[in-house]
Amino acid sequence: ISCNSTLIEECALGPLNITSVSVDASFTAFPIALRILLAIVMMCMIAIGFLGNAIVCLIVYQKPAMRSAINLLLATLAFSDIMLSLLCMPFTAVTIITTNWHFGAYFCRVSAMLYWFFVLEGVAILLIISVDRFLIIVQRQDKLNLHRAKIMIAISWGISFCISFPSVVCWTIVEVPARAPQCVLGYTEFPADRVYVVLLVVSVFFIPFSIMLYSYLCILNTVRRNAVRIHNHADSLCLSQVSKLGLMGLQRPHQMNVDMSFKTRAFTTILILFIGFSVCWLPHTVFSLLSVFSRRFYYSPSFYTISSCVLWLTYLKSVFNPVIYCWRIKKFREACMEFMPKTFKILPKVPGRTRRRIRPSTVYVCSEQQSAV
Template sequence: MENITMAFNCTLDEDNCTEEAYMPYSARPETYILPAVFSFILIIGVTGNGILVLTILRHANMRNVPNTYVLSLALGDMLVIVTCVPFTITVYVLDSWPFGLLLCKVSECAKDVSIGVSVFTLTALSADRFFAIVDPMRKLHTAGTGRRATRFTSCIAALIWCLAAICALPATFSYIRFFRVNKDVTFKTCYPFPEEFGPNYPKIVLLCRFIVYYFLPLTIIGVFYLSMASHLVQSTRNIPGEMQGQVKQIKARKKVAKMVLAFVIIFAICFLPQHVFMLWFYNYPDAQKDYNSFWHLFRIVGFCLAFANSCINPIALYLVSGSFRKYFKR
């Protein structure tokens, strides 16, 4: 739905249309810039996530609980890169959706599934780090050790994919909608909000997405990390000097926690602009009238950041994880 012209005063079933200024795609700078940006995201995303998946699968000592979640993240990123990015490139080159109804539904569903997998996996990772640092005996009792813990985590990851698929069900209602900009210009786009569901349907869906995919998970993650930080401050004061083994163990867990925090911060930054724009556009009464070059640029930047999130995680992991960096160089 990203190629919708954001100012239109009429639809196909209206006879009286006011003339709207329409800039042809050939005259828009994003027509030439964004395909290059998305091509870069496609190449980096497929390469980075592909190497990440192969690294975890090929090396047995990389197959632990945190990396099982990281593997799930990488697969979710690969899903959105392969099923959405190639189609999105043409959206900014052609004024109408050229791929038909099936790919419209697949693209929208894959995008929502990927977002769900990302944020739910980050929440699970944060919970895992919380129990590993704050209450390791409870985590040991719940998940066991070694292969048992990894199998337990794989089950959680599978449940996360199922939950993400359920949350993506509204995207299955996506359809090809025709819009009219003025008397002479019409186009069709992949649109996720059926008109027969009423004018409040987009508002409800977007608010639910913001709560389920952004506000609620990040709030839970924030609580985990604040509790974790408080526990680490107290434990550092209380650990006797001779318990060097425990100190090393805590340091190792802190490194993993920092890696997860880096993923969370990246996700929060990448998806906030898109949520802000969509909530503003569908809830502010004068949004179509006030849509200007600032909001146009803000929308495009937010859209690019949301897709860029799918290729940043392997780079962040390379920077914060020495073990992954070692295997990556091999």
Template sequence: MTAEDSPPSSYIGMEVVIALASVLGNVMVVWAVKINRSLRDTTFYFVVSLALADVAVGAFVIPLAIIISTGLKTHFYSCLMVACILLVLTQSSILALLAIAIDRYLRVKIPLSYKRVVTPKRAGTAVVACWLVALIVGLTPMFGWNNLQNFPTNDSQQPNPIITCKFEEVISMKYMVYFNFFIWVLPPLVFMLIIYVEIFYIIHKQLNHSLNKAISQTDPSRYYGKELKLAKSLALVLFFFAISWLPLHILNCITLFSPTPKTKNIIYVAILLTHGNSAVNPVIYAFRIKKFRTAFVKIWAQFVCCKKVKLSARKATRRKECSERKMREISDI
């Protein structure tokens, strides 16, 4: 590998920073859900699933991407497996975002029967289903839709030649564009956009009109106000996911339909955007969702600054949470 082919040190440095931020931030998200009972809501089953995928990106995908960028020579299927792991994690993130959008839609569309319809068991089943679909979609190249036929082989190497490992060398652009992007990325993003538009429409309609007497005693303006705030936060997560991943998919389309040489800097920026998305979500939660922010502060104070959390404060928090549950017929976040 020549010096010109080597990635700039600034790129590697930014990848390292993103990896650390992804792991630490998303571990705190999972931790926050564990220690805060009010965050143990069906929606946050999917948030935790999304966070675990982002932890894996920071802990495994980014380090492997750095190694690959240095021109690592390995067997074709070893390189292909690394590429497929990234595809699986990306697809699981998309499906988790889709599940979150559907969950929030049901929450505002059928508030009275939401708890009966969306049970923890069903939410857990949905999480498992998302990961199974992600595995099928992401591992499809392992079963033949790849670029193995582009490499000359001999009897000693067949059917697994040693190559310089690069994503575009092993993954077919037809798979990435026709199957991955046009079927499993773009339609879910468009569908989620439609869902959030409908969510905001329902919330604003309910805030501007009198509600059913059956839920009037639960202070509907407060309920839908909280739903609006959370919906905005989760829509922001979707927005950043879209702007982080669409540039790379657009580059893939250009590669397939108009294979002109692309500058390496553009490719590096597109890759950094996709990896950086894994570090963004905890920041959004911290600034936009109060209960996450409170949990993050508690974790930081107790386990980083080594400050003891007073037992009385914990008891007061529990009493407050219990009182809130008794006052609400419909759970709110």
């Protein structure tokens, strides 16, 4: 059931009075054992996504030292993942195990709007962070402060809402899950609906992916050039010292320790998030376009199976982000340990190897003395 030409009157008059829609017999659904397993896995994903992202938000809220611009953006990304886990994933889990949509046609459109709303917000935050890394490392301009971050977050919420809102007021095709475990964009031949779908997938994937890919390629090129420049300069310093020390100076130089660019570890973390975003969202983007433009694909017997796998992969990103935070960001990892009950802290805390923070312009050369370039 979709908001097409046969249901224009129903869409204009109000929500459809439908409480349950079953998967057609001609469509292939999962066996009952596999449906139960997928529902259990999705419930675990809901728990991990909620708890992990809630800890991220709690850390930024409770610790003043963590309230930087970048951490505020990460907390906003975590909040969007929390909302996605609570307001979208449970209904998908119920539909997977029962093969029925029990929540009405109007809530179908609401859930579709919420799904795209929180996804768009998460993508917008990743885009802001990527541009910020580009400005810092390539342009050497650190312009993102806490006040500007709050303004950009507010703007991103507004833009995400405006783009996702048409699906709830029947301005586009939204299918009650007869062929998918969640409300999806259905097949349509109306040009206006197809234009909206193209706008949606371009906003969610193609524009952010292109900008982030360009930013990271520029950053990697900058880091590579800086590494070559620093290495050549260090070699020249070593040769000048060898000429002064004579043959006794031809010993193996100490390991040179160079901080090639400030905040490069944060860049690596965001790069991993970008790779996760690409892997999780490229299949869904292709799936959405084929669903709307290809009648053969949309009405194929395998559509339910494909849609379930693709939707599961997009939800996996909500679980993926907090794991990356705790793995890559030491302060978040230490804060997570503080929030854990003492009964879970079995192993004693092992002091990590401290690494002195050095400025990008400082080079440690062969000798024990350091030289600033």
